[in-house]
Amino acid sequence: DGIAEGTCGAAGQSVVGYLPYKTLGLPDLRDESGACLWYAVAGNFKNNPKTAQPVNWDLQGNFLVRTAAGAVRLAPEDAEGGAAATIFAPGGPLAGQDRQPTPAGEPQKRCGGDPAANYTRYLESAAMGAGAAAGTVTLTEGDRTTGANNDAILAITPREVFTAVKTRGDFAAAINTLSGHVALNMQGSAVLPAPVAGVAAGPKLSGLLAATVPGSYAFPAGTGTPDYYPAWAGQYRYTVCANQKTRCLNGGACTGVLLFAGERAAGGPRTAAEAADHATFLEGGNLANFTGAGTTFAGAASFAVANPRLAAAQDVMLCLNPPEVSFQRDLGDFQDAALPLNITGVSGPQSLVNRGTGALVLGNDDATTGHTDADTGHVLTTGQLFGCTWYNADLPFGTGVRIYFKFRIENNTAGEGFTMVLADAVQNDTLSGQRCGAGGARLGYAGTNANALGLPYTPQIIRSKLGIEFDTGTSASRNDPNNRHVALLYWNYVGPDQVAAMDDDNVHWPAGTPPVTEAGVIPAFDGSLTSPLSTKRATLNCLNQASLCATADQRTFLVRMDIVRSYVASVIRGTGTYDIKAWVTQGSDPSLLPGFDNVAIDFESMPGAAVYTPSANYAVYLAETVTLQDLSATGATFNLFRVGFTVGQSTVGQRFTVSDFKLRSR
16 A cells, blocks of 8 residues: 555564555656565664664664675675665566466455565565564575566665765754753763773773663653664763862863764764774774873864765764762761760760761751750750751852752651751851851851850851751741741841841741841741742641651652852942742652752753642742842852751751752852
8 A cells, every 4th residue: 555564573673565655755666567666674774663773873784785696785784784775676477476466356456466475476586584584684686687586676775874864954953952961961960970881091981871861861851862862872982080079181171071973984884893992983082082091082062964975973072060069979078067065865976967878967866955965064055056067168159059959857856947058158258167057946047156155156157148948846036937837048138237137037027027227138928828839938748747747758858949140240239139949849759850850950941840749738839039239349249159058956856867969050
């Protein structure tokens, strides 16, 4: 009927049948004898079932084509890659070929009554039986003077197939989309993945990409790149610094380099031996540095096809850098501001900031106002029950940041809660030590910690700062709405009494009621918390309701925060606008929300954002646009910032395990 079959043969099996001229948009083609044309497709190039091998310009055909004299015209592993498909003109019937007409009483069939399985009544040039059609299949051209084989064969080679593919206007764009999203996925992970079959040379490891997408899998919907990746992964070469705290490549610009190698320089598919040799993929300095100790790589910024008939062999180079901070790599570089408590009758950890395996532990079951300080004999006060930990390097805010982490509430007691905070690095220097606020409901974020004499244990966290609080206590002094809410925090007070003003910077001021001196520099919260779409805060019942979330696994949460910053300079004081979005959801597996943990890409553009469903019990979404003015004319607020976590407690113990943290500047 001229229409291609939906499936043909087993995977990898070459097949033969009538030419599907209608599917190909061709007229009803015949040879000089009037016979229909036949067509064979190599197992590697069938559409269905597809081959397990990557379908790209290195894929070899399965057909070896000989001339009538027996000479090899095309063969797998030659410069053309053998033949991917062939078209046959069968000629008239030879002796013994009993071609059947359409059976009487049936509608007339254009090619007679023989099904494709009876191809030997037409073709003498191939043995395509089910048991002989896997692997290499030999096709022999006919000599019409002999009476033994009168087949004429037109072969289509893999080189010709991909010459046609390269003429497509969307092909280069698809490769560039793939490369871009592979790079984004790799950079969205806590650290860059190790190369497959990586070899150490100099300060780096060089090798291949994994057969499945490396990194945090989160291709935006509609890009097609997940389907492209298995076909083209082998065309990439990848090198990464062995010590990812350094940018050892390209003069300190890159921690990793991803190279799309392009076609073999001579064109046509690479042989099996060539496919195992980096020299057939990379050119010049890239090859020498990839296989040796060199650290400098170069290449085009994007893939392009200048002439489809010529090899598109130029290397494309993408610079890779992991997140600026991640617990997986940098947890040892967080420095604490917490009292080394000596609690009577307690032998375990006593600080409010401790370390687990790859995680922070904020809070302490035994550090409460009901316990006694063994050193002084006095009961502990909230002034002592604070803890903060900070990454020990200043980070560039740039045009914003993306943050992801996970936390788990380890017990079912209503403690006070914790915050994740970003603080201006210039104002919050460490000349006098690491900074922290007061304990109790101030959560280590606000106020001043102090001993019985009123002397602070640590410097305060001062303006400018912003963050997110997970509040599991109810405090009248904070105007807390309940003991299970999430809220955005920021503070940028520039007035004279910093200490007094600093004490209220996590108070939930109702709209219109913040102190006049702090209007616009501290959140004013509108309305109730009945909606999970409250702009600045929301109830998250699972934070502190045992009836909903009775186990630690049920009290595990994923947090994503994206901040976009725009800055307008001024000769007086510049102004920064911060578009803050935060998603908090119960669960432990970010893959259920694709892209949630990929800090290289805005979550709103990822597939997971489309299925994210807020609910007051299990998932909330917060959003706020904040305008913060510079504190002086000499420096932009948040040009550099510090990132940390703070915790405070009082009458009840608590423990939050924070893990999988990663932060990336935009």
